Amino acid sequence: MIEINIDKLIENSQQLKVLYVEDNADAREMTVMILEDFFSNIVVAVDGEDGYNKFKEDDFDIIITDINMPKLNGIEMIKKIRKLNNNIPILILSAHNEDEFFIEGIKLGIDGYILKPIDVDQLTIMINKVVDKYTYKKESEKNLHSLKNYQKALDLSSIVSKTDKKGIITYVNDAFCTISGYTKEELVGKNHNIVRHPDNPKDIFKDMWETIKDKKQVWKGLVRNRTKNGKSYYVDSIVIPILDLNGNILEYISLRNDITNIMNPTNQLRDAIKNSQDNILIYLKLDRFDELEEFYDNNTLETIQTEATKYLRNYFSKIYDFDILFQLENGEYALIVKKSQYLQNERDFIKNLKKSQETIKEDEIDISDIKYNISVLISLAYEQDKILESAKLGMKKLLKNKQNFIISNNLATIVQEQATQNMKTINMIKDAIKTSKIVSYFQPIIDNKTQKIVKYESLVRLIDKDDKVLSPYFFLETAKKSDQYSQITNIVLEQSFNMLRNCETEISINLSALDVEQTSTRNKVFEILKEHKEYAHRVVFELLEDENVKDIEVVKEFISTIKSYGAQIAIDDFGAGYSNFERLINYQPDILKIDGSLIKNIETNSYSLSIVKSIVTFAKEQNLKTVAEFIENENIFKIIKDLDVDFSQGYYFGKPEALN
Helix, strand or coil, rough: CCCHHHHHHHHHHHCCCEEEECCCCHHHHHHHHHCCCCCEEEEEECHHHHHHHHHHHCCEEEEECCCCCCCCHHHHHHHHHHHHHHCEEEEEECCCCHHHHHHHHHHHHEEEECCCCCHHHHHHHHHHHHHHHHHHHHHHHEEEEEEEEHHHHHHCEEEEEEECCCCCCECCHHHHHHHCCCHHHHHHEEHHCEEEECCCCCHHHHHHHHHHCCCCCCCEEEEEEECCCCCEEEEEEEEEEEEECCCEEEEEEEEEECCCCCHHHHHHHHHHHHHHCCCEEEEEEECHHHCCCCCCHHHHHHHHHHHHHHHHHHHHHHCCCCCCCCCCCCEEEEEEEEEECCCHHHHHHHHHHHHHHHHCCEEEECCCCEEEECCEEEEEEECHHHHHHHHHHHHHHHHHCCCEEECCHHHHHHHHHHHHHHHHHHHHHHHHHHHHCEEEEEEEEEECCCCCCEEEEEEEECCCCCCEEEEECCCCCHCCCCCCHHHHHHHHHHHHHHHHHCCCEEEEEEEEEHHHHHHHHHHHHHHHHCCCCCHHHHEEEECCCCCCCCHHHHHHHHHHCCCCCCCEEEEEECCCCCCHHHHHHHHCEEEEEHHHHHHHHHCCCHHHHHHHHHHHHHHHCCEEEEECCCCCCCHHHHHHHHCCCCCCCCCCCCCCECCC
């Protein structure tokens, strides 16, 4: 189930102007009432012709339309609108399961198809998808525009460099050359490793690349560099991914300030904690500070932080006796008060701190023409072991859960215990690999017409030291964080191809985006296909639905290569989760495996039944085969068979098991 922040969704959707087209007055009135929960600006059209005319006369951000209407039906209207605007998001609402319209809508690039009566949860998911698309586009336009306006000012005030998508320097300003001691000619064409000090923690750059490349977000941090003659210097760095309107990375811009002569406040904070055993650590962060970078230039950000420091120091000094308000990175602050002085009554202390938090929220900082609300998140820690680490982890938890107050005692210990458990799992995986206890189980897939086994799906299992068979749930996610994951994939590939030699059926093998994007795994697949050319036509690679595909071009090239050997492609879990029609275009699959959540509910859920019908109709139209998973009983099988699904898989026909 997709988790949606409803408050954030409504906040963003209020900015969108909606054209709603519906000829039925009763349906129109009812649907407008629902849509008003999300949108404040709704223009209503009473038929397709009216909708088209209103679209020509005004600017809209989204279209929501019925299909069956007089004068001009919904599909005809969409075709005419697409000639004027090929990118506007469109949602179709319909009281009927019209397969031909569903397929036509796919071809026209609609963003969603929702059956009436409207399922509010499904409508919310569709609106969230459209709002995300709209917000991302606007943010990209704004970022590109802002960067052009600020480029000259930043070039004069900061140490600036640009790199291409691979991290190769393409531009440095004079300030970069001055502080590093290198000439522009010596820097351009090189990696930033030329100036990085070898003592930097590796996690810094791992985090940076995950943030700017994978998440496409701004990264900020402290980096230790060294000059051409080997002298160290420290810079406060901001790395910004520059995106085009489609969200693709064009290049990276790095902005730095020399802070070599400034004593590190975090080190001061660590020393203060280390030198006393009577500490309450109040760890603060300006709420939504990361978003400020999207609205203000660096000078304004620095001014906001400076004024916030003055305000917070003044406010808390009236309540607590403390020496320093530590101004840390990323809008974070910390102060230490004595436990013996303030924690005689723990409940009252926490209550008063929360009250202070509410009071601060009502105040503002005036900066020229800007009024900034001083709202803070608070992570409170007062156990003596690792209170700073616990407070920081508490702050991360607040940000993740979108909360504003947490008592962080023992979080560092809890995380350490989790890390210990992860290490145990890693060791279990290592032992299993060494002792050949990573094994493939095979679940039969049935031809629905003959009810005979025509395929097997290869499913990985781990047999622990007590001979207990563990499903991937107990080890695979942990394996993905280590180098054992690729070894597991290689083992599954070898065992699956061995099975091909001992049977006449097809074998399906699961691959994730992580598998496909890893060079060594791709090469392993190509190698084993080349080695077993005679079996390649009986191999189906099931590509798991994954929102974290980093490079779709790599995936497309991989698919093209394996198809050249005669292997087939299936999209797993199709119809829910991350499924989208763009994925169909990119993957060009041979088989659609219908998501199990739709199949499990198909006896009682008409919406699931309708979706499966539409998928099957679409698949037949495109000459794709379909597989239904989670066939648990005879009744489900009968429904699936009547829908003309090609194959079935589930416990009704057989559990995964080791085959000789």
